[in-house]
Amino acid sequence: MKTLPFLLLILLPSLAHSADLPGIPAFIDEMVAKHQFKREELVRTFKRAEHKPDVIAAISKPATMKPWAEYRAAFINQQRIDGGIKFWNKYESTLKRAEKQFGVPQEYIIAIIGVETLYGKNAGKFRTLDALTTLAFDYPKREEFFRSELEKYLLLVREQDFNLLSIQSSYAGALGIPQFMPSNYRKYALDYNGNRKVDILHEPEDAIGSVANYFKHYGWRTGEPVALQARVADEKRLDVLTEVRPTFAWKVDVGVTPMVSTESVLPPSWVLDLTFDSGKEYWLVFENFDVIMRYNISTYYAMSVHQLAMELKAAKK
DSSP: OOOOHHHHHSOOOOOOBBOOOOTHHHHHHHHHHHHHOOOOHHHHHHHOOBBHHHHHHHHHOGGGGGOOOOOOHHHSSHHHHHHHHHHHHHHHHHHHHHHHHHHHOOOHHHHHHHHTTTTTTOSSSHHHEEEHHHHHHHHHGHHHHHHHHHHHHHHHHHHHHTTTTOOOEEOOOOOOTTTTTTHHHHHHOOSSSSSOOOOOOTTTHHHHHHHHHHHTTTTOOTTTOSEEEEEEOGGGGGGGGGGTTTHHHHHHHHEESSSSSSSSSSOOOEEEEETTTEEEEEEOOOOHHHHHHHTSSOOOHHHHHHHHHHHHHHHHO
């Protein structure tokens, strides 16, 4: 059985701001009993885990609190388009393989990576151990979720023989080029370049295959749309549209139609409105939009991924 790489823990001095938080001893007990970790190693680990108030501050003010126009500008811009085309050209064969295998268009795989980390350039500035420890024991709102992710992270470190003290993440503990939470890393990350390592921290090919695998698992519908900008004949009639995703034909009856004509029969959808200074912009969004939201449960996020994907597809031609 592999053990956590704790040699560094033994050699490094204690940190001044170690995470001495209620709940850690019981968590150690659970990890020892449930997963056969060595108690003394976990004790040393958490003595060197730092409590990070800036993690709490960051998670308390998510980017989606910004107005849509400001949020959009952060992700739909020339830097991400140019970077996406460069990434596409460099890894085109891998992207084509992933699209063929999983049915997810290349532009959406790239857009996720572009929105998440600017194609691997901004994979996180927090030490993962610190971020997850802080949230697991000092963020009651989602304590259960982050305790589970901390558990999965320690298991991941043991399985992959990672250096526990060197891995960086987002403030929420999301890892690597595609920003997978530890539980999703263990479930959906792939060795897509065949080097017998599952490394989405450093290897773009693994990140590409892993994103496509994730989307496929959550129900990506090959050949179906993600979102279509729509016209609304009478905004007052939108009140009859519910969140049960009525058929597209029914939406037409109340005056909601796509701005671009389509010959195919559209699947069930719902109406999303986005507010600009000039007024509202309406979209029909489909099941694949929901799949993107499984990555980040935000309509702003999913729409940014969609619109970046469309910009990349247009620029690639």
